[in-house]
Amino acid sequence: MRRSTGSRWVAWVMVSAAAAVLCVVSLGGQSDEGRYDQVVASISKKGLRELGAYATLAKLLAEGPRLTGSPQADAAVAAMAVHMRALGFENVRLEPTTVGHWIRGEGEEGQIVSPLAGTIPVKVRAIGNSIATPSQGITAGVVEVRTFQELETLGDKARGRIVFFNGAMDPTLIDAFQAYGGAARQRSGGAVAAAKAGGVAAVVRSLTLGIDDDPHTGTMSYDEGTPKIPAVTISTAAAERLSEVLRRDPEAKFRFRTSSRTLAPVTSHNVMGEIRGVKKPEEVILLGGHIDSWDLSPGAHDDGAGCAQSIEALRLIKDLGLKPKRTIRAVLFMDEENGGSGGRD
Template sequence: MKKTITLLLILVVHYVQAQYTDSVTIRKIYDEALSNGKSYEWLRHLTKKIGPRLSGSAGAQKAVDWTKQLMEQQGFDRVYLQDVMVPHWVRGAKEEAYILNGKKKTVVPIAALGGSVATPPKGIGAGVIEVKSFAELRAMSPDKVKGKIVFFNRPMDPTKINTFEAYAGAVEQRANGATEAARLGAVGAIIRSMTNVHDDYPHVGGMRYATGVPLIPTAAISTNGADLLSKTLAENPNATFFFKQNCETLPDAKSYNVVGEIRGSEKPDEIIVVGGHLDSWDLAEGAHDDGAGCVQSIEVLRILKALGIKPKRTIRAVMFMNEENGLKGGIQYADVAKKNNEKHIAAVESDNGGFTPRGFGIVGTPEQRAKVIPWKPLLAPYGLHEIGPGSGGADIGPLAQLGTVLFGFKPDSQRYFDYHHTMVDTFETVSQRELELGGASMAALVYLLDKNGL
C-alpha cells in the first residue's frame, strides 16, 4: 500500500513539474512573439510589395521566391520548393453590369467568379429569375428559366454566432449555382456575395461546372447590388440585367509549395506541419486570406529558433499553393509525403484570418483528442478556450489519409467575412497584436505536440 501511495506521489510531482516547465516555456513563446515578432512586417511586404497572388500569376511566383528567401534568411535547417501544376484562370478587363428598369439604367458592382467562362463579347442582357435555394429553382418549369439569368439571393444566416457556419450554409450557391441554372436553360447566373455586411464590394471565390452541362458565365454581385436587384424585381418583374465579363482559363501553370523545416533532434522522421496558403484572389492583397496564416507559420519556426528550443521532431512550415481554386498544393504535398513514406503526426493550419485567437479545432480519433484536452489549462490564460472537435484546414486535409491529426487554428470569426475574397482584404485591416498572438498560439501548440506527441 505504501509503495502504491509513494508511486502515486512521484507521478503527481512529475506531472506538476512538467506543467510548470511547460507554462514557463509557453510564457516565453508569447513574450518573444509580442516583443520581437516579425510576422507583421513580413505581412506588410507580402501584401504591399507583392500583392495579389492568384495561382499561375506573376504575383504568385514573386510570393514563392520571396518566402523561400525569407525562410533561408531565418537559418532554418532546410528550405526547398515542391513542384505543383496549378490552374491558371485570368479575369481580363473589368466587368460591367447594370439593372435596366424601364428606361432607368443602374450600374451595380459585380466580379466574375473564379473558373467562370466569359460572356459573349457584347455581354448578356436578359430577364431575371430570383431564387433563394436550389430546391426552389428545381421546382420551376424549364420554360420559365430558359433564356433568363438566374439570381441566387440567399444570404448568409445572420443568427449563426460562428460565421463559418453561416458561410457553409450559403456557399453552395457560389460553387454550383451556374450548373443548377444551366440545367434549366439559363444563359447566366448572378450570385449574392458571401457576407452579411452590406457593401459595394463583390466577394469572389471559386465555382465549378458539372460534366455535360452547358457552361454559362457566373458572377458575384455585391450585397447592396443584390438588395437593389431584388427590390427592383419585386416592383417590376420584367426588369432585365446586363453583364459583361472577359475571363478565361489558360493551360495549367507550374508553381510551387514552399517548405522550410527545423530538423528534429530525437525523432527527425516524425513531422509536424504548420502552414497556410500562399495564393490569394486576384482582386485582393490577401492579408487575412491567407497572408496572415503564412507569416504566422514561418513565425512559429522563428520563435522556436530564437528561444533555443530544439524540437525532438521535425517542424515544417509549408506555404501551400492553389487553395483558392483547386487545392493542388495540399494534394501534391500529401501525395509526396505518402510516396516518401513520411510520418506526419500532426498538421496545423491557419486560414481563418489574423484575428484574436480563440482555440483549435481537432480532427482525429477520440483517443487522440483526449491527449490534447489536458493542455487546456496551459493555453487558457492566452484566450484559447475553444479546443475540441472541429475542422482542420483545406490544405492539410489530404494528410488525414496518412493518419495525421489535423488542427485548425480558430481566431474570432466575426469580422472575417467582412473582408473575405474582396479588394478590402488589405494589410490595414490586420491588427499587429492579434496577428502576433495567433503566431504565438500556434507556436505553443506545436511546442506541446512536439514534446508530448500524440
C-alpha cells in the same frame, strides 16, 4: 472571409509555437510541468514583444494578390523562400505542384435595365473558373431565387433568363463560417443549376453578412454534360437593389459583360522550411497555411495570416535557441482557393 483580431492572431502564434515545442522539447532533469511553463512563457513574451508575424505578413502582401498561376503568386513563393532562409530555417525548398490558371480579364461591367427604375450601373465580378460572356455581353430578363429548391420549382420560368441567386448568409448563426457554408453553394454550383433550368447566366449575391458595394469572387465549377454559362457575383447592396427593382418591375433586364479565360495549367510551388529535430528528425510536426489568394484582395487573412503564423512560430522557437526533438516544418501551400492542388500533390 474569415476575420480575426490582432490579439487573437498573436495568441494563435503562441499556441502554435508552444504546442510544437511541448510536443518535442527535450526535458532535461526538471519536472515536465515546470519546464514547459518556462518555455511557454518565453515564447509568449518574445512573441508579444516583437510581433514578427506582422513583418512576415507585410513581406507577403507586398507581392500583391496571389492567384494561382499569376506572376505575383510566383513572386510570393520566391520572397517567402528568401525570408525563411534569412530567418535561418533549414532545408528551405520549393515543392512543385500543378495549378489551374484562370485570369479575370478586363472590362467587367453590369447594369440593371428597367423602363420603370431606369438604367442602374452594377459592379460585377466573374466567379473563379467562369467562362466569359460574348464580347457584346449578355442581356436578359431575370428570375430571382433564394435557394436551389426554389429554382427547381420554377419549371420553365428560368428558360432564356438570367438566374439571380439572392440567398443571404444566415445572420442568426453565431459561427459565421457556418453561415458562409450555407450560402456558398449558389456561388460554386449556381452556374450548373441555372444552366440545367435553361438559364443563360448566373448572377450571385456576394457572401458576406454586411451590406456593402464590394462584390466578392470565389471558386466555381462546371459539370460535364451541362452547358457552360457565365457566372458573376454582385455586391450585397446591389443584390438588394436588384431584388427591389424586380419586385416593382418583374420584366427588368440585367446586362453584363466579362472577359475571363482559363489558360493551360502551370507549375507552381509549395514553399517550406524547418527546424531539424535533434533526436527524431524524421518525425515531423507540420504548421501550414496557403500562400495563394484570390485576385481581388491581398489575402491578408485568407490565408496570409496562416502563412505568417506558421513562419513566426518557427522563428520564435529558433531564436530562443530551443532544440526540438522532432523536426518542425512550416509549409506554405500553393492553391487552396482554386482547386487545392498544393495540399494533394
